[in-house]
Each structure stands twice: as C-alpha cells, then as structure tokens.
Amino acid sequence: MISxxxxxxxxxxxxxxxxxxxxxxxxxFHLMICRYCRAYARQMRxxxxxxxxxxxxxxxxxxxxxxxxxxxxxxCRRRDDPxxx
Amino acid sequence: xxxEDSQLVAGIxxxxxxxxxxxxxxxxxxxxxxGRGAGLSAQQAEEVAxxxxxxxxxxxHRFEGRxxxxxxxxxxFFRKLQEARxxxxxxxxxxxxxxxxxxxxxxxxxxxxxxxxxxxxxxxxEILGQIHDCLQETPERQRMAFVFREVEELSTEEICNILxxxxxxxxxxxxxxxxxxxxxxxxxxIRR
Numbered sequence: 001m002i003s004x005x006x007x008x009x010x011x012x013x014x015x016x017x018x019x020x021x022x023x024x025x026x027x028x029f030h031l032m033i034c035r036y037c038r039a040y041a042r043q044m045r046x047x048x049x050x051x052x053x054x055x056x057x058x059x060x061x062x063x064x065x066x067x068x069x070x071x072x073x074x075x076c077r078r079r080d081d082p083x084x085x
Numbered sequence: 086x087x088x089e090d091s092q093l094v095a096g097i098x099x100x101x102x103x104x105x106x107x108x109x110x111x112x113x114x115x116x117x118x119x120g121r122g123a124g125l126s127a128q129q130a131e132e133v134a135x136x137x138x139x140x141x142x143x144x145x146h147r148f149e150g151r152x153x154x155x156x157x158x159x160x161x162f163f164r165k166l167q168e169a170r171x172x173x174x175x176x177x178x179x180x181x182x183x184x185x186x187x188x189x190x191x192x193x194x195x196x197x198x199x200x201x202x203x204x205x206x207x208x209x210x211e212i213l214g215q216i217h218d219c220l221q222e223t224p225e226r227q228r229m230a231f232v233f234r235e236v237e238e239l240s241t242e243e244i245c246n247i248l249x250x251x252x253x254x255x256x257x258x259x260x261x262x263x264x265x266x267x268x269x270x271x272x273x274x275i276r277r
Contacts, residue, residue: 003190003193003194003195004190004194004195004196005190005194005195006194008186009260012259012260012263012264013256013257013259013260014234014241014255014256014259015256036196036199036200037196039199039200039201040200040267043200043267044263044267046212047216047231047235047263047266047267047270048234048235048236050212050213050216051122051216051220051231051232051235051236052235052236053213054213054216054217054220055118055121055122055232055236056236061127064127064131065113065114065117065131068113068117068131068134068135069109069110069113071135072109072113072135072138072139072142073106073109073110075138075139075142076102076105076106076109076142077102077106079100079102079105079142
C-alpha cells in the first residue's frame with residue numbers, strides 16, 4: 001500500500017508525469033480513500049492556478065511594453081544597416 | 086506563437102530583420118512576464134527582457150534550430166536574470182523545506198500534521214497577494230522551475246535545458262517550490 005508521504009511526494013514533484021500506469025492507479029486509488037491527500041492534491045493544483053492568475057494580470061503596462069518592443073524592433077533593423085553604428 | 090519553420094530558423098541565423106522582429110513581437114510579453122514571475126519589478130523585468138533580446142539579436146547567427154526559439158530565448162533570459170542578481174545567495178543543497186515536509190508525516194508515512202481543509206480560500210482574491218509574497222521568498226531556481234512549468238507551461242525537456250538541470254533535479258525543484266509555497270500560504274492563514 002502506497003503511503004500518504006509517497007503520494008504527496010509524487011504529486012509535488014510531478015513524478016506522475018513519467019510514472020507507469022500501475023503507479024498512477026495506486027495514487028488514484030489512494031486519493032479516493034484519503035481526504036488529507038485529496039486536500040493536498042487540490043492545493044497543488046490551486047498553487048498553479050493562483051500563479052497563472054497572478055502573473056496573467058501583472059504584465060507590464062502595455063504602453064511601456066510597446067515602447068520596449070519598438071526599441072528592440074529598431075535594433076533588429078539597424079543590425080542590417082551598415083550605415084548605422 | 087512563432088512559426089517554427091525552417092524559413093524562420095534560416096532568417097534568424099542570417100540576421101534577417103523581419104525574422105528577428107517577429108521573434109521580438111511574439112515573445113517580448115512572455116519574457117517580461119517571466120521576469121515578473123521571478124519577482125522583479127516591472128522596470129527590472131523590462132531591463133532583463135531588453136538584455137535578453139539584445140543578446141538574442143547579437144548571437145542570432147549561432148542559433149542552430151536544434152531547440153525551439155522559445156527555449157533558446159528563455160535560456161538567454163535565465164542567464165541574464167542570474168547576471169542581474171549576481172551576489173544573491175546561491176541555492177543551498179539541503180533545504181529546510183525538506184525537513185518541514187518530513188515533519189508532517191509519521192514513521193509509517195501517514196500524515197501527522199495534515200494539510201488544512203480543501204475548502205480554504207485558495208481560489209479567492211486575497212490569495213493573489215499572498216502567493217506574490219510567498220513567491221518572493223522562494224529561492225530562484227525553485228521559483229523559476231515552478232513558473233516555467235505552471236505559468237509558461239514549458240515541457241520538462243525545455244525547462245531542464247533552460248535551467249541546465251536533470252529531470253530528477255527538476256522534480257526536486259518543483260517539490261520544494263510547491264511545498265514551500267503551500268507552507269507559506271498555510272502560515273499566512275488560509276486555514277480559516
């Protein structure tokens with residue numbers, strides 16, 4: 001029987017991405033019967049959701065981003081122009 | 086998303102302004118966001134993004150197209166980020182979060198201090214400020230492994246290339262980042 005600690009470790013380290021079907025089934029079955037590990041699994045998912053929401057909305061001011069983009073694009077073009085420094 | 090076709094790769098290698106420009110337009114926002122994810126201020130994130138693209142433009146002829154443009158760019162970004170922070174303490178090999186995690190289980194591997202109830206407000210608004218603070222307290226590599234995986238949704242292979250670590254190492258980084266964030270949020274009182 002797989003332990004809570006093993007389940008939590010697998011969930012946090014993304015080991016399930018590469019785990020075989022037997023291991024996945026064992027974790028799935030464990031989650032069915034263990035509410036603590038279910039809570040932990042839910043929190044792991046929620047961390048990712050919260051980070052996506054946070055960073056999705058903290059993107060730089062669009063005006064500043066556009067200015068930076070223009071500066072860089074200018075640089076791409078200058079690279080091709082032997083008359084510029 | 087950029088076209089990853091051979092024409093684009095050839096254009097980048099040749100220093101074709103249109104190809105370079107398309108890379109800037111496609112990825113600038115993502116790179117700035119990654120800088121914000123690294124805990125930089127908006128201005129610092131723009132500076133690191135600028136340094137990233139300047140290096141990209143200057144070294145474009147060395148791009149062989151073996152990795153994706155995105156991987157190549159994020160690799161430059163990560164080096165620029167580290168340069169920008171030179172002098173910061175390096176990640177410790179043993180990490181106190183490992184002990185915190187161990188301490189939550191008994192000898193049989195059962196929870197001795199279980200996580201708080203799943204109904205705690207992890208989807209609410211107040212969580213965003215807290216996760217921002219908790220991300221700040223997470224060591225660089227762990228934080229970037231987490232951000233690259235969860236926010237940028239890069240593959241294991243890409244993240245390992247960018248951070249120059251093995252996939253086993255990446256598992257350890259993610260494990261530590263997620264447990265550190267979880268513990269941090271719990272200590273900030275999501276238990277209510």
